Amino acid sequence: MSIKKLASHTIYYGLSSIAAKFINYLLTPYLTNNDAVSIGDYGKMTAMYAIIPIINIIFTYGMETAYFRFIQNEATSDKVNSTASISIISSTVILTAVGWFMASPIATIASLQGFENWVQISLLIIALDALSAIPFARLRNEGRPLLFAFIRIASILLNVGLTLFFLSYCPKQVAAHPNSWYILVYDPEVNPVTYILIANLAQSAFTFLLLSKWLLPKQWHFDIALWQKMMAYALPMLLAGMGGMINETFDRLMLGWWLPPGSDFDAQRGIYGACYKLSLLITLFIQAFRMGAEPFFFKQAQGSNPQIIYARVMKFFVISLCFIFLGVTLYMPILKYFIGEKYWAGLSIVPLLLLANMALGIYYNLSVWYKVTSNTMAGAYITLAGVAITFAINYLFIPSYGYIACAWATFLCYTCMMILSFRWGQKHYFIPYKWKKLLAYIAIVLLLFGIQSIFSVFIANVSIQLLIATLLLATFTWFITLVERKELKQLPLVGRFIL
Numbered sequence: 041m042s043i044k045k046l047a048s049h050t051i052y053y054g055l056s057s058i059a060a061k062f063i064n065y066l067l068t069p070y071l072t073n074n075d076a077v078s079i080g081d082y083g084k085m086t087a088m089y090a091i092i093p094i095i096n097i098i099f100t101y102g103m104e105t106a107y108f109r110f111i112q113n114e115a116t117s118d119k120v121n122s123t124a125s126i127s128i129i130s131s132t133v134i135l136t137a138v139g140w141f142m143a144s145p146i147a148t149i150a151s152l153q154g155f156e157n158w159v160q161i162s163l164l165i166i167a168l169d170a171l172s173a174i175p176f177a178r179l180r181n182e183g184r185p186l187l188f189a190f191i192r193i194a195s196i197l198l199n200v201g202l203t204l205f206f207l208s209y210c211p212k213q214v215a216a217h218p219n220s221w222y223i224l225v226y227d228p229e230v231n232p233v234t235y236i237l238i239a240n241l242a243q244s245a246f247t248f249l250l251l252s253k254w255l256l257p258k259q260w261h262f263d264i265a266l267w268q269k270m271m272a273y274a275l276p277m278l279l280a281g282m283g284g285m286i287n288e289t290f291d292r293l294m295l296g297w298w299l300p301p302g303s304d305f306d307a308q309r310g311i312y313g314a315c316y317k318l319s320l321l322i323t324l325f326i327q328a329f330r331m332g333a334e335p336f337f338f339k340q341a342q343g344s345n346p347q348i349i350y351a352r353v354m355k356f357f358v359i360s361l362c363f364i365f366l367g368v369t370l371y372m373p374i375l376k377y378f379i380g381e382k383y384w385a386g387l388s389i390v391p392l393l394l395l396a397n398m399a400l401g402i403y404y405n406l407s408v409w410y411k412v413t414s415n416t417m418a419g420a421y422i423t424l425a426g427v428a429i430t431f432a433i434n435y436l437f438i439p440s441y442g443y444i445a446c447a448w449a450t451f452l453c454y455t456c457m458m459i460l461s462f463r464w465g466q467k468h469y470f471i472p473y474k475w476k477k478l479l480a481y482i483a484i485v486l487l488l489f490g491i492q493s494i495f496s497v498f499i500a501n502v503s504i505q506l507l508i509a510t511l512l513l514a515t516f517t518w519f520i521t522l523v524e525r526k527e528l529k530q531l532p533l534v535g536r537f538i539l
């Protein structure tokens with residue numbers, strides 16, 4: 041697979057993922073401006089959706105990445121498909137049963153006592169998503185991005201439609217017609233987050249039904265020796281994935297643990313969760329890139345001198361992140377309306393969260409060295425170091441600074457992980473990254489953001505602020521075009537579109 045094909049797949053998977061996630065994120069302005077959903081309710085929902093991906097990591101235990109690693113051998117591809125599918129099906133059944141009876145302890149961990157039913161609904165969501173992981177991986181490996189896109193987008197549209205149905209349409213109908221059939225599906229006394237979770241469950245069930253054809257293997261054959269090799273590769277990824285999710289989402293739970301007694305931790309979680317959504321463009325781009333890059337990196341590893349390609353990919357990846365950072369921070373006077381005004385108290389942390397996610401994206405790109413060399417324990421160690429930083433900073437500073445400490449912990453955690461991976465990787469699998477140039481690009485972006493921030497202090501007129509923002513963005517575009525003009529001419533048109 042060439043860089044042209046990587047760019048192509050990033051566009052296909054990226055557009056579908058971005059479209060699906062963006063449609064889902066459109067619920068953010070709806071929910072944060074919905075009078076039925078208080079800041080506290082939004083905080084509770086944020087906590088529930090913080091624990092879901094952590095449990096999901098346990099349910100999939102790195103098998104998806106192991107699948108990509110072992111499926112490259114066509115001679116054993118049927119065995120890999122069969123073994124991976126049987127493993128996921130068996131473990132999902134067992135883990136769901138165990139989790140169902142542990143709903144109360146899980147709710148306590150999330151500071152959601154009394155909402156054990158949310159945990160049980162979430163377990164069903166996680167189980168269906170885990171069963172869909174290998175089928176989605178098969179579609180990606182087989183190069184079927186259009187089908188992948190259709191399933192992702194259709195399921196998200198169902199989720200959004202049901203959320204609007206439950207939170208907007210049903211309340212009006214029940215109020216106007218108290219004895220109508222709507223009372224069978226909607227109860228005004230039930231917390232609105234319950235209906236948000238039910239809509240999510242319907243989405244996961246719909247996705248699973250569409251993908252079930254690719255879950256069931258052609259032949260039910262479980263190769264124990266192959267499974268042991270896959271697990272040896274996957275388990276370190278489980279540690280890395282678990283650590284990564286702790287770094288990404290556990291701070292919402294930590295606010296409930298370590299804020300002083302009497303603090304409204306649900307409100308703090310709500311503000312933090314809403315403002316975190318404003319970094320979604322970088323998060324979405326990283327996710328789209330990973331979907332196209334993961335199989336690409338493994339395929340390139342079989343060729344000659346793949347390090348040159350990895351370095352080139354990194355450069356354009358960082359440039360793309362720089363543009364996204366500028367686009368969000370410079371146009372914050374408009375983008376802040378993406379969330380409700382009652383959440384604007386946390387807008388100051390958005391640039392820091394954007395930088396944190398830039399560091400995370402670079403770390404994901406750097407992680408190619410331990411994946412292609414099967415040294416996945418390195419990824420686990422690096423992530424666990426990040427976990428230590430996350431816990432230490434949040435434990436020390438949440439009592440005094442609340443969600444602001446969470447933002448700084450996220451930034452420092454991902455930055456340290458990025459540096460560790462770079463230093464360690466260059467010793468074991470040297471890749472000629474143009475790191476001085478990339479650091480210079482990031483420094484220029486921060487300088488432009490600083491200029492905009494200074495102007496914003498003295499100029500209150502939003503139109504003038506946006507004009508300055510456009511000029512600064514145009515300046516950076518001109519600079520990148522000037523410096524990288526030779527590379528840009530060689531880059532396929534689809535690749536230029538990513539930038």
